[in-house]
Amino acid sequence: MLQHVRPAVVMMALFTLVLGLGYPLAMTGVAGLVFPYQAGGSLVRDASGQVIGSALLAQGFAKPEYLHPRPSAAGNGYDATASGGSNLGPMDQHLIDRVKGDAATLRKDAGGLPIPADAVTTSGSGLDPDVTPENAHMQALRIANARGVSAAQIDSLVDQMTTPAVLGFIGEPRVNVLALNRVLDQRFPVAHPQAH
Amino acid sequence: MTFQGWAEIALTIGLAVGLAWPLGIYMARVWQGESTWLDPVLRPIESIFYGLSGVDRNKGQGWLTYTFSFLAFSAAAFFILYALLRFQNLLPLNPQGFAGMSPDLAFNTAISFVTNTNWQSYSGESAASYLSQMAGFTVQNFASAAAGIAIAAALARAFAANRGESVGNFWVDLTRITLYVLLPVSIVGGLVLAALGVPQTLSHYIDAHTIEGAKQTIALGPVASQEIIKQFGTNGGGFFNANSAHPFENPTPLTNMIAMVAMNVLGFACVVAFGRVAGARREARALVIAMTVLLAGAASAIYWAETQPTPALVAAHVVTTPNMEGKEVRFGAAASAVFTAMTTGASCGAVNAMHESYTPIGGGMAMFLIQLAEILPGGVGSGLYGMMVMALIAVFVAGLMVGRTPEYLGKKIEAREMKLCMLASLILTASILGFAAVAIVLPLAMKTVSASGVHGLSEVLYAYTSATGNNGSAFAGLTAANPFWDTTMGIAMWLGRFGYAVPVMAIAGGIVAKPKLAPTAGTLPTHGGLFVGLVIGVILILGGLQYFPAQALGPIVEHFQMLQLTAAH
Numbered sequence: 001m002l003q004h005v006r007p008a009v010v011m012m013a014l015f016t017l018v019l020g021l022g023y024p025l026a027m028t029g030v031a032g033l034v035f036p037y038q039a040g041g042s043l044v045r046d047a048s049g050q051v052i053g054s055a056l057l058a059q060g061f062a063k064p065e066y067l068h069p070r071p072s073a074a075g076n077g078y079d080a081t082a083s084g085g086s087n088l089g090p091m092d093q094h095l096i097d098r099v100k101g102d103a104a105t106l107r108k109d110a111g112g113l114p115i116p117a118d119a120v121t122t123s124g125s126g127l128d129p130d131v132t133p134e135n136a137h138m139q140a141l142r143i144a145n146a147r148g149v150s151a152a153q154i155d156s157l158v159d160q161m162t163t164p165a166v167l168g169f170i171g172e173p174r175v176n177v178l179a180l181n182r183v184l185d186q187r188f189p190v191a192h193p194q195a196h
Numbered sequence: 197m198t199f200q201g202w203a204e205i206a207l208t209i210g211l212a213v214g215l216a217w218p219l220g221i222y223m224a225r226v227w228q229g230e231s232t233w234l235d236p237v238l239r240p241i242e243s244i245f246y247g248l249s250g251v252d253r254n255k256g257q258g259w260l261t262y263t264f265s266f267l268a269f270s271a272a273a274f275f276i277l278y279a280l281l282r283f284q285n286l287l288p289l290n291p292q293g294f295a296g297m298s299p300d301l302a303f304n305t306a307i308s309f310v311t312n313t314n315w316q317s318y319s320g321e322s323a324a325s326y327l328s329q330m331a332g333f334t335v336q337n338f339a340s341a342a343a344g345i346a347i348a349a350a351l352a353r354a355f356a357a358n359r360g361e362s363v364g365n366f367w368v369d370l371t372r373i374t375l376y377v378l379l380p381v382s383i384v385g386g387l388v389l390a391a392l393g394v395p396q397t398l399s400h401y402i403d404a405h406t407i408e409g410a411k412q413t414i415a416l417g418p419v420a421s422q423e424i425i426k427q428f429g430t431n432g433g434g435f436f437n438a439n440s441a442h443p444f445e446n447p448t449p450l451t452n453m454i455a456m457v458a459m460n461v462l463g464f465a466c467v468v469a470f471g472r473v474a475g476a477r478r479e480a481r482a483l484v485i486a487m488t489v490l491l492a493g494a495a496s497a498i499y500w501a502e503t504q505p506t507p508a509l510v511a512a513h514v515v516t517t518p519n520m521e522g523k524e525v526r527f528g529a530a531a532s533a534v535f536t537a538m539t540t541g542a543s544c545g546a547v548n549a550m551h552e553s554y555t556p557i558g559g560g561m562a563m564f565l566i567q568l569a570e571i572l573p574g575g576v577g578s579g580l581y582g583m584m585v586m587a588l589i590a591v592f593v594a595g596l597m598v599g600r601t602p603e604y605l606g607k608k609i610e611a612r613e614m615k616l617c618m619l620a621s622l623i624l625t626a627s628i629l630g631f632a633a634v635a636i637v638l639p640l641a642m643k644t645v646s647a648s649g650v651h652g653l654s655e656v657l658y659a660y661t662s663a664t665g666n667n668g669s670a671f672a673g674l675t676a677a678n679p680f681w682d683t684t685m686g687i688a689m690w691l692g693r694f695g696y697a698v699p700v701m702a703i704a705g706g707i708v709a710k711p712k713l714a715p716t717a718g719t720l721p722t723h724g725g726l727f728v729g730l731v732i733g734v735i736l737i738l739g740g741l742q743y744f745p746a747q748a749l750g751p752i753v754e755h756f757q758m759l760q761l762t763a764a765h
Contacts, residue, residue: 002596004268007367010249012339015374018241019338020331023379027386027421031396035385039396041444051404051487054392054414059406066408070525074438080414081321081401083438085522085550087673091758095521096551103512115514121521124441124550126448130368130525134515147403169200170207171449172292172528181407 040144044178053065053178056137057127064109065146065190067131068138069116069177071102074126085124109142130174133162147188157183198505201530205495208534212460212573213488219377219461220468226376227349227369227473228322229253247369256362258332261706263698265366266343270310270559273339277706278306280332282323288680290325291400297323304682309521310392310413310450311693312344313574314426314433314545314668315685316387317677321415323438326398331434333611334422341429342373344577347697347704348466349373351581354476354708355605363704377462385422385458392422392454393447419444427458430575432545432668440535440548441524449526452548458534459544460491466580476605478723480738483583484573486731487541493538494653502529507758510765517687519558522550533558540565543575545668551653552647552671558570559671560751566665567737568617569624575666578693579698583731585617588703590727590734592617594720602718608711613706623695627664627688632746634684641680646673650757655751659685664692706764 031039040056051061058069060078075082088095100123102120114132140154147154165171225232232238246253252545257265280287281302285295297305308315308392309332318324320618324333346369353363392417395416399481402414419435423445427435436442444451464484471480502523505516518529525533532549539546540562551559565572571582588604592614595602602609635641635656661671663685670676721727 001325004265005272006257007249007251008268009266009273010231010271011245011367012276012335014245014248014749015335016331017378018278019374020335023419023616024330024418025478027390027399028396028418029385031387031390031420035391038393039390039420040399041397041448042393043401043402051402051414053404053406053412054444055737056447057412059404059408060410061408063408069305070431078412080412082319083415083436083442084319084322084672085438085441085549085553087552087646087671088521088748089552089647089654089673090508090519090521091649091651091754092647096511099508099514101515101563102604115426115512115519117509117515118266118525120509120512120514121519121523123520123524124522125436125438125443125524125549127438127443128524128526129443166201166316168451169203170453171531176390178407183529185386185407194424 029122035037055176055178056129057167058129058177061177064142066184067136067143067177069121070128071120071127074163083125083127085126086122104148106138110138111141113130113138129176129178131177132145133158133173133175136175136180138173147184147190157187197499198530201499204281204530205499205534205692207493208538209474209488209492212296212538213464213472213484215461216464216468218690220465220695221472223377223469224472224726227352227469229368232376232618234376234380242371242375249368250332251365253365253368255365257365257562258361259350259363262363263701266347267655267694269343269366269370273336274306276310277336278302278334281305284325285326286328287325287412287597289327289398291332294323294325298684300679301677303404307686307689309333309431309433309669310340311433311666311689312340312429312543312578312737313433313663313666313689315663315670315689316433316668317682319437319630320434324672326417329422329435330418334425337380337422337425337429337431337433338374341431341576342370342378342480342576343672345373346370346577347701348470348577348580349473351700351704352470352473353583354704355607356478357708358712359710360708363708371373375619377426381428382421382425383426385454386420387446388454389424389451390420394423394451394452395444396420416431417536421472423459427455427463427546430459430463430544432539433548438548441550444674446548451533452527452531454534455546455548457540459542459546460538460573462520462576463542463579466577467538467583470682471579474605479605481524482723482728483587483731486728487571487573487583490535490732490735491537491541492574494561495534498536498558498561499530500531500562501555504555505762506555506759507761507765510762522553533599536562536563538670540667541572543665543667545662547669550672551658551669552673556754557750560747562659562669562744563654563751564739564747566661566667567734567743569621569630570667578666583698585620585700586731586735587722588613589738590730591720591722593734594730600718602721603713604722606714607707609714613703616703620696620699621738623691624664627691627695628660629690629746631660631684635660644675646679650754652755654754657746657750660688663688665757666692
């Protein structure tokens with residue numbers, strides 16, 4: 001057995017150097033040079049350069065004039081240091097109660113449109129940056145009312161900003177919530193200064 | 197279920213199998229020490245490895261020596277990783293200042309990564325320093341994968357030999373598989389992932405001030421370099437807690453496709469390489485077909501299950517499908533279902549949706565795929581040798597039925613081989629069912645099970661299934677970060693890896709010494725449709741007999757409960 005100790009220890013040490021330091025550090029260097037935006041976390045900044053979030057991560061939106069992301073089970077909601085799902089089983093009474101409550105709230109502003117499944121379910125990461133186009137359209141009436149524009153204008157913006165499935169079948173069509181909300185603020189600014 | 201969904205499932209499995217052919221042919225060259233186009237760069241590095249560790253690359257090892265080398269390497273890996281995790285607070289590259297892991301957590305995590313399981317009792321973004329992720333987990337993602345493939349290579353040589361003795365040299369296999377196969381595919385794939393949005397940075401976490409005025413701390417890290425080998429090496433341990441559901445690990449449908457293909461392609465490629473080295477290309481093709489049929493069937497079943505109405509959606513009178521709890525919008529039901537089938541078929545354990553929130557049939561199928569012994573196509577290397585065990589059993593059973601001498605690839609299959617095959621299979625069953633049975637009667641253990649009723653049983657069963665199968669995915673409601681679970685699951689992972697690999701090496705040792713017989717009229721053909729059917733039958737019958745009673749008390753009962761509840765609303 002002793003004859004195996006030297007290669008075992010030396011190989012582990014070499015692996016640690018080559019694969020544990022050399023490889024990830026080289027990758028960090030190359031990716032940082034070639035794709036600095038992606039490698040840095042696709043951070044979104046406002047006009048002053050302040051980071052307002054990541055294009056890839058959901059953040060909380062609760063005001064009526066914004067498109068709302070899916071409910072989140074990450075930490076206390078949209079916590080990007082505590083990703084995760086609800087891990088509630090399909091029969092779990094907590095899940096059934098939560099979905100019923102959320103659906104009742106959404107139904108008030110939905111203008112009779114059906115409520116899609118993604119609007120009342122938490123994602124696997126709790127940071128799902130997208131909603132389905134159906135979910136966005138379902139919220140259009142509320143957003144339009146809050147911004148003093150017509151629902152048709154919001155609907156057409158949603159259509160414009162829908163990312164289709166790759167080649168029509170890889171993945172699902174989706175709307176990035178943060179991107180849409182930034183465009184909403186540019187195109188249809190909220191008429192009256194908000195009380196906050 | 198949509199046409200697009202079926203098309204995505206078919207394309208994904210097709211790509212994984214199709215790309216395995218060129219990769220398998222290349223891997224066979226690496227196993228056999230032949231020259232490759234990477235030689236000018238890698239030969240000198242390879243020589244340094246052998247020189248420093250005192251390995252004679254031309255010296256073959258018998259099966260026992262090979263096995264001891266494998267065990268010694270795994271032990272060294274375990275102790276180094278354990279120390280790294282315990283003392284990460286004292287080491288550099290810890291920008292968030294995480295504490296060292298507790299003894300039981302470090303024990304569990306170190307075994308988990310050394311056995312290619314990557315069960316995670318910790319949450320990456322709040323417990324593991326960048327150094328632990330890079331020098332600890334990323335290294336083991338390479339090393340444990342290469343060690344698994346090495347055993348597959350040894351088994352292939354055993355079948356190729358005629359009254360031989362050596363099954364190869366473990367250190368040479370380990371080095372060559374890492375440098376020539378795993379590292380190049382990871383560099384290319386990792387850069388593609390980074391281009392598509394996976395972070396790769398040593399920056400500390402960033403505080404964002406959101407549009408509505410809240411503060412959001414964004415966890416970052418060298419993700420892409422670890423993500424890619426996590427899939428190629430069928431390791432599955434996420435950089436972040438949410439694993440491949442996290443948008444930083446898996447930001448788009450394309451990265452998802454890459455992840456799925458990566459976690460199956462080397463498993464299939466091992467079978468292709470086996471066929472070339474053992475001179476059994478048609479037989480290898482038959483095994484690939486058997487794997488693919490079962491994998492596609494399982495993916496279809498999960499896709500069906502996840503597009504059925506669930507009680508919560510029905511009760512709330514919203515659109516009742518798909519079951520989006522725990523799933524991401526960009527993937528939807530189809531890409532989540534096929535990901536689940538491929539990750540549990542492959543002992544990978546990465547998840548892009550939360551299995552605990554799947555329908556009973558969807559989650560039960562994921563568990564069943566692991567219970568079939570991780571051979572569809574299985575972990576890199578371990579899938580091949582698991583499938584060999586099934587093929588040997590199939591040959592033996594067929595031999596008994598028709599009265600022919602069981603032979604596989606020109607080697608007589610005798611009592612010793614069968615005993616070892618049975619030993620390997622039964623170790624898995626004993627670990628899964630034994631530990632689960634103990635846990636469900638211990639209040640200490642059940643305290644941290646989140647679900648009640650039959651779903652709680654599924655949670656426990658899934659945990660030991662995942663640990664023993666070296667898969668690492670979870671019904672994540674279970675909080676396993678406490679001494680009972682950390683310790684028992686650590687033992688289960690250890691049994692699943694070494695309790696299986698050592699009997700397989702013993703089989704290789706017997707096979708290598710046997711004469712290679714020419715096929716005669718009395719030899720059962722092992723490349724045709726009949727044999728494919730036999731292997732599929734053996735896999736399903738073995739898995740069914742061993743686990744149906746437990747599945748019936750968990751997912752199957754829950755399925756009928758769910759139908760009843762859905763109808764009641």
